[in-house]
Amino acid sequence: MTDSTYPNRPLAGRSIRPLALGTAGWSFTEGVTDERILDTAAAALEYGPILFDTALAYTTPDLSANSDRLVGEVVRRRGSDVVVSAKGGHYRDATGFPKDGRPEEIRKNLDVTLREMGVEAVDVYSLHHVDPNVPIEDSVGAIDELRWEGKVHHVGVSNVSVEQLRAAASVTRIATVQNRLSPYVHTSLDVLAEVEKQGALLLAYSPTQPAKDTPAELTAVVEAIAAERGISRQQVALAWLLGLSDAVVPIVGSTRRATLQDSFAALEVVLTGEERRRIDGSA
Numbered sequence: 001m002t003d004s005t006y007p008n009r010p011l012a013g014r015s016i017r018p019l020a021l022g023t024a025g026w027s028f029t030e031g032v033t034d035e036r037i038l039d040t041a042a043a044a045l046e047y048g049p050i051l052f053d054t055a056l057a058y059t060t061p062d063l064s065a066n067s068d069r070l071v072g073e074v075v076r077r078r079g080s081d082v083v084v085s086a087k088g089g090h091y092r093d094a095t096g097f098p099k100d101g102r103p104e105e106i107r108k109n110l111d112v113t114l115r116e117m118g119v120e121a122v123d124v125y126s127l128h129h130v131d132p133n134v135p136i137e138d139s140v141g142a143i144d145e146l147r148w149e150g151k152v153h154h155v156g157v158s159n160v161s162v163e164q165l166r167a168a169a170s171v172t173r174i175a176t177v178q179n180r181l182s183p184y185v186h187t188s189l190d191v192l193a194e195v196e197k198q199g200a201l202l203l204a205y206s207p208t209q210p211a212k213d214t215p216a217e218l219t220a221v222v223e224a225i226a227a228e229r230g231i232s233r234q235q236v237a238l239a240w241l242l243g244l245s246d247a248v249v250p251i252v253g254s255t256r257r258a259t260l261q262d263s264f265a266a267l268e269v270v271l272t273g274e275e276r277r278r279i280d281g282s283a
């Protein structure tokens, strides 16, 4: 375990490291093997208790829940340090990735996840996307019922606006909000303010990826700061997020030990005020 400048985050009665490991790439990366994934997961757990983020939708065309299955294997190997965040209301089928936030569908989704993971409950279960045909209160209410049944310990949402988050929080306490946030994509800064008010955590996805419309000047500034410091551009992006708020947990999407370790080295990187101004001034 390395030292960390950033404090652990409280979640699900635990104290987790301030970086989480995402598992979308575990199912969507060409040529990836179980052995490589389990080695990446083991590398993450060298840093202490880690949140693993999975979803029913993160799977291959031939399997019902590939990333859930792999997270289950990680739990079997190192259960006590693994905090599981799973998501439903969105899945993969022959047509693509439909959203279905109906309560009965969410219940079925969770059953598949629990079966594939080989566990009786997950730490956090989130609505992956708001279904435009189902009020968010109904979808979140279904997850809250599953919490009462003991299959889910905490409730989360993902890809929400401030209004949707408030509507969800009118049903039950929201522990995590998973939205895209990075030096390149600032659209969820208003959601972060609401997350802080509610005492929740913002799990920031795609933390190191520029967006299609990211100005070239911004990517150049991030790369320049990385070059000046002799670190990767991914570390600069993660340090930007970690320095934003103690309510933020960036989810890194590694499928290899080397990238995982490079990202976790960001726990020792603190950007100066001047560096932050250069980044924010180019956004």
Ligand SMILES: NC(=O)c1ccc[n+]([C@@H]2O[C@H](COP(=O)([O-])OP(=O)(O)OC[C@H]3O[C@@H](n4cnc5c(N)ncnc54)[C@H](OP(=O)(O)O)[C@@H]3O)[C@@H](O)[C@H]2O)c1
Pocket (backbone or CB within 6 Å): 021, 022, 023, 024, 025, 029, 053, 054, 128, 158, 159, 178, 179, 204, 205, 206, 207, 208, 209, 232, 234, 235, 251, 252, 253, 254, 255, 256, 259, 260, 262, 263
């Ligand atoms: N809720 C949602 O709708 C939603 C949407 C998107 C993502 N997510 C979650 O967020 C997670 C992370 O998102 P993401 O995969 O887009 O994040 P990301 O970490 O920004 O991007 C992952 C990609 O960057 C590479 N990478 C990561 N760290 C690196 C480093 N230090 N140096 C060099 N390359 C590095 C990875 O390479 P390697 O594969 O070679 O390691 C992979 O190709 C997902 O796995 C998923 O759990 C949620």
